[in-house]
Amino acid sequence: MHFVPENLPDRIRHYIDGEFVESVDGSTFDVLDPVSNTTYVQAASGKQADIDRAVAAAKRAFDDGPWPRMKNRERARILNRIADQVEARDAELAELETFDTGLPITQALGQAQRAAENFRFFADLIVAQRDDTYQVPGAQVNYVHRKPVGVAGLITPWNTPFMLESWKLAPALASGCTVALKPAEFTPLSASLWAGIFEEAGLPKGVFNLVNGLGEEAGDALVKHPDVRLISFTGETTTGQTIFTNAAPHLKGLSMELGGKSPAIVFADADLPAAIDSTLFGVFSLNGERCTAGSRILVERSIYDDFVSQYAERAKNIVVGDPHDPKTEVGALVHPEHYAKVMSYVELGKGEGRLVAGGGRPEGLETGNYVAPTVFADVKPDARIFQEEIFGPVVAITPFDTDDEALELANAVKYGLAAYLWTSDLKRAHTFAHGIEAGMVWLNSHNVRDLRTPFGGVKASGLGHEGGYRSLDFYTEQQAVHISLSPVHTPKFGASR
């Protein structure tokens, strides 16, 4: 039986200036669930006129409202109440998210809890925040006066919608910015819950605005709006490039979290059972729809055959099925269009590597966007399944002989988001990590992240790092104020005649 939550809305609307509203032109788009692939709701489809309304409300709230002027402690209290609300509603949130995205329910629950943690973390950070002063004894004191930038445009993808929205909303709001959020059109359901959560927590009207719609319409209008001072974007590299171009005439602040094709490198001296657990989880959790997925595994030749056979056995045993079943490890991919894309890579891979697990739709799951966890061995570095982001439960395994060769393979793609290294040699671990072109490296671990650390990619995986104070730096201006403590020598222009 296909699970359908009881509390589905009759319609998904925008939320502008404290009210749920339809699109100015009344248009809508279909939202499907990934198990039945049928339309379960219509969402308001935002265009330029809706973005104009949302940005005007955010600008009013910024120019005249209390939010940017509150003491950090007062803002932190509201952020903590938001975290409390998210925690109190985590089961409901996970249920809706699972229904809309196809993510396994246990993983969606973890994402909801992480969303709460993001708010709590930035509440703490702004209370503890200190800014620089520079003294020139007897002559000058200089200090940094930090202030929110203004209206922030937030554009998010569909893979973990609610959590990724919190990742932008929490630091933007903590900084005192007001926002217009444009969530991904495949998965607009959970975003509409923010409105109620924020109202309950006491966020002033107009500080948070939400416009649903297509990227080329609502997203595009947000990027090009002259009153939106910065854009925080997470999504595909090609979309990021388009946004860069469109933001250039306005010289907006940009933060770009883009795609990845991250390597997991397993040396012969690694703790093999731990490496197998971790590299399986690293690519098959979140249905493989994970920006930091370790989707290329490089394995030292002396353990290669053993690794491949153990890995393939485990991959075949992964529980694929109903996303709402707590036993499910891999659910349904988000949308039939994305399913078709992932399946086309599965077919391509059959000509580029040796298929050792999966390779298509799992038996017994005749409908819904299900893909059996798929493992290709002996994949060459020029293969498309080695080079391109698939964003599904598909992994490429490649052997290497030397450290130099492993590093060359690790860096042989255009992306540079994450890397995972498995070795018990301390010196190798660090020197190898330093040589990898990736924004984040994990040694003997999958992606477990302290919220204070920088997050972001290099090369085609992004520009600008967020995480901890770096997020606050993005959403604030650091104005330098210079004070003279003694007379300043000034050349006397025009005083010599």
Ligand code: NAD
């Ligand atoms: P996408 O680029 O298709 O869409 C992302 C968002 O951008 C959506 O809200 C979409 O409507 C909007 N958009 C599309 N075209 C636009 C335009 N011209 N102007 C403004 N907005 C536009 O990405 P997706 O398919 O939703 O998400 C998957 C991608 O996101 C993958 O590449 C994945 O690696 C990446 N991702 C990266 C991170 C990270 O932190 N680096 C995290 C999660 C996902």
